[in-house]
Amino acid sequence: MKQGPMARMKETEKQARRDLIVDAAERVFSSSPFDRVRVRDIAREAGISHALIYHYFPDQQSLFVEAFLRGAGEIIGTLKEHLDAGAGIETVTERFIEYLSGHDQYFRMMTHFMLDGNLSGELLERLNAMERRLLDQLQRLFGDAGGRETARIYAHALFASMNGILITFRNYPGRDREEVLRHMKRIGRAIAGRFTK
């Protein structure tokens, strides 16, 4: 479906608008708990009418997924930087935990989507593509020593463990954020340590 330059420009503009809305969404998500965010909040933050959201996104969920993917992209970027700089398993684990602990909204979104069985095929596919990209990065930690297959398994294991740490301890009772983070990193190191042996 080839498109003339006009159409392309329009597309570009539309994309720019979408981006602005997603920007707003990210801002809202970072200041309100995930399940309290309403379409109207995002619209207000973006300075537009809430009805207009539906010109750019088919429904609430699509916008939310988009916002999450944006955040996930950042996570992967950060991860890549660390890996490019030669970080090892332990460092990566700590940074990952630190990052998501400090950007709780992304973690909330991620678990939300992981639990939600009602995602449309297309959104699910985008989410998975993102997950694969993240696993690709993690896999670099395990070289090709035991073969691709093995490295992939370990990447999965590490990813799962880090997610597990985050979900298991994020509401650790009676501790403040600082202590919780310390504990999570300690557990993270314990696991990472096992993977380096």
Added chain:
Amino acid sequence: MKQGPMARMKETEKQARRDLIVDAAERVFSSSPFDRVRVRDIAREAGISHALIYHYFPDQQSLFVEAFLRGAGEIIGTLKEHLDAGAGIETVTERFIEYLSGHDQYFRMMTHFMLDGNLSGELLERLNAMERRLLDQLQRLFGDAGGRETARIYAHALFASMNGILITFRNYPGRDREEVLRHMKRIGRAIAGRFTK
């Protein structure tokens, strides 16, 4: 507060009624996503008026927590049996994953409570007590070799990892339940293997 046999019988009956409601709740939870379950659904499933629920439970959340605790108790029981029978890390990991994979409703409840920051103090305490009991069991896997402290850390690490596996792969795209379970167990073994070295 001593009570005669009559009073005790009444208490027992009342508890039996509560149990029936919790039964119904479990059934509903296993067929609907956690945040779609309404008090009325459970009442209907239990064959009673929704108002009657409030005769036995102070509010929705208490009933939900109760339903979850029931399941958690079973999990811990199963875990204990395996440990009593001398099961090792790998076996425990696989059984844990198997059990929660087959009782998805409990897992969904657990993550829900882990994510939810709005639990009342009393309910939170009951949830935490249950978590401690579970960790106590897991801790048995790590003896006292490196000291209590170390064993506790490993128990935390294993628990977190297993939770992570479940949340990360339970919606693995394009695979059926059987395949997903196989994959989760494989990852589980990979982690367990690391802990036994």
Added chain:
Amino acid sequence: MKQGPMARMKETEKQARRDLIVDAAERVFSSSPFDRVRVRDIAREAGISHALIYHYFPDQQSLFVEAFLRGAGEIIGTLKEHLDAGAGIETVTERFIEYLSGHDQYFRMMTHFMLDGNLSGELLERLNAMERRLLDQLQRLFGDAGGRETARIYAHALFASMNGILITFRNYPGRDREEVLRHMKRIGRAIAGRFTK
């Protein structure tokens, strides 16, 4: 319908029970706002099951009316004492306002019944009988100077005025109970003064 001594005793006992319930009701009414009082609260205060209330009273409203009548009786009694002691219009007005200001629950009930158009004929009649008794007392203030008729009119006028003062100023904004009472009495005196001229 003549009744044997047994039946009479039963009747007496029943009446005693009713009284206990009404006692409880009065206590509850004096500590909770009228429209927050529930049948269960009264039952709990009386130490009985809420269902039992319905053995002694046909419905909530009847019990409420009964409780009010009890209070109204006290008001009339107090009024009578003052009048017997030779109190004048001004004194009576002040005492009336003081009393109902300090027993807000009765005033709330009274206005409630005055506004409620759905009272059953019987209850309405009992309420009215009580009102007539109260007016009889007030009427004593106006002697027979201008004739019975005139005295009755003045009694009505004074009663209405006092009620009006209470309802109009009881929530006077930004004043505490003490100040409000002072203001009400001041207005009361202004009116009473007019009636003595």
Added chain:
Amino acid sequence: MKQGPMARMKETEKQARRDLIVDAAERVFSSSPFDRVRVRDIAREAGISHALIYHYFPDQQSLFVEAFLRGAGEIIGTLKEHLDAGAGIETVTERFIEYLSGHDQYFRMMTHFMLDGNLSGELLERLNAMERRLLDQLQRLFGDAGGRETARIYAHALFASMNGILITFRNYPGRDREEVLRHMKRIGRAIAGRFTK
């Protein structure tokens, strides 16, 4: 905040819609007891969805207060006309009683708000402002003869008395509206007469 004509027009339209809802509310209030009026009834009467009510009013209470203020404004307007025309205490009293007797819904609302201790600060202030305006008018009846202070006291006294007459006799048993009104006016005259002496 200057606004163009378009914005002003929109505002006007919105106000018009609000007015239609308040109209409906008044109609409903005049046929149902105050505490039986539900948002849905008003919506149905206005021919709109009940959710739309919340587009125009923040909550039920605000709408109710608005409806009352409308009526109170009319009362004050009527009062002012009479006073401008030179009416004396007696006439004013009779007209006031007549008006509120014929617009019972306003009287019920007024007493409701006078009894209700749970009004939000802002609404309370609007109510009080209205009451002050009404008292300002009544005060004109008493000139400055005895000083401002004294005139205010008498205004309060008259207002309270009229309110008291309405609440005390509106449900006078066994009389029809016509007779009741006649009685209320008679009592009103008795009081007014006292104030003119």
Added chain:
DNA sequence: TATGAATGAGCTTTCATTCAT
């Protein structure tokens, strides 16, 4: 007489989404 169980009717408010303009 006395109780706990049980019910049904009730009611406000929220919000994603759609529509007319």
Added chain:
DNA sequence: TATGAATGAAAGCTCATTCAT
């Protein structure tokens, strides 16, 4: 493109009253 208006579906909790025992 952009908006405000409009809607419907939802959902938890309360409480007087009745009923079975």
